[in-house]
Amino acid sequence: MINPVWLKTFVTLVDVGHFTRAADSLHMTQSGVSQQVKKLEEHLSVELLMREGKRFSLTDRGQTLYQEAKRLLESLNNLERKVMADPAYEGVVSIMSPGSVGLNLYPQLLDLQRSHKELILEYRFASNEDVEAAVLEDRIDFGLMTYPAKSLDVVSNQLAEEALLLVTPAEFSEVTWQNLLSLGLVDHPDGKHHTSLLLSANFEDFQHVGQIPKKAFSNQISLILEPVSRGIGFTVLPNYAVKAFAKQDLIRVHSMSNRVTEPLYLVQRKGRLQPNRVKHLMSEVYRSVGCKKEVS
The missing domain is CATH 1.10.10.10 (Winged helix-like DNA-binding domain superfamily/Winged helix DNA-binding domain)
Structure with a gap:
């Protein structure tokens, strides 16, 4: 040579x-x-x-x-x-998150991408389990989860807390245990978990989600409130998912005596050296949701 x-x-x-x-x-x-x-x-x-x-x-x-x-x-x-070279806004950044925070975060990140033409954003909506698996397998740069990662090879940093909201059709001006039973539940992938957290904190009669008749189910975050808006049932969703629904006049959000929130964590593989473009996207996520502050 x-x-x-x-x-x-x-x-x-x-x-x-x-x-x-x-x-x-x-x-x-x-x-x-x-x-x-x-x-x-x-x-x-x-x-x-x-x-x-x-x-x-x-x-x-x-x-x-x-x-x-x-x-x-x-x-x-x-x-x-x-x-x-390690430019701040050039190259691919891959992210996964649950649907609710994604509905709020993804449009904001698209605004950033529009300002930086060489930045390529890959955003996927997924369950907490899928997010953690993707981080472990190095299929994404970082993710968001609503509980800390179980693996010791994944670092979890709490960013914020998002309120869980009880949502009924607009005509329901007052919520009682009996009218929730009559109305029935519009379920979703996290529906049982969210419903248990909020109802157990606010209704003495609540023991388990099985007490409530299930009226519908959707795994599309943007469509979960559609059957609610048509009077088919009620549901419990995080704040961002409720705010993103277009037909606000057809639903009603009810204030609960005991407020319940769900934490949000940024997760990444332990020891991973992140390039500048990923670090800047992480900073944007921190800015968007507010570090360790409740999301209103």
Whole structure:
């Protein structure tokens, strides 16, 4: 393999056209330049220069080597710059989160992407379990979860707390245990968990979700409130999911005596070295949800 240092010396010599100036440019002695060019000729078993004192002219083989070596050295310089470069808003950032916070966060991150054309955002909605698995398997840069990761290889930092809200059709002005039983539950992937948390804190008669008839189910976060808006049942959802629903006039959010919140954590693989673009997106998430403050 050709020594790249010899190639650089040879290309510099040809560029400046003089041994003394080449030596000055490379911070070498003139004899050092001559020795490296000679070693290059011996390695290739060809004559590259026709020497004329401190000046020279290229042979045909020398001209060929110069052209190819110059392209190669430029390519190596570009490679070095690309590897060393760590721009703040260029490249792909992959994120996963539960649906509710995603409904609030994703549009804000899209505004950031629109301002930085080289930034590519990959955002997926997923369950807590899927988020943790993706972090562990290095399929995403970071994620959001509503409880701390179970694996010791995942770091969890609490960002905020999001209120759980009881939502009924708009005509329900007052909530009692009996009219909740009559209305029935619109379930969703986290429905049993959310309902248990909120109702157990506010209704003495509540023992388990199985007491309440199930009237509907949806796994699409943006559609869970659709059957509620049509009078089919009630549900319990995090604040962001409720605020994102377009038909606010067809639903009613009820204030509970005992407020219940759900924490939000930013999770990433332990020991992962994050590039600047990921660090900046994390900072945007912190700013958007507010670090360890309740989300209102």
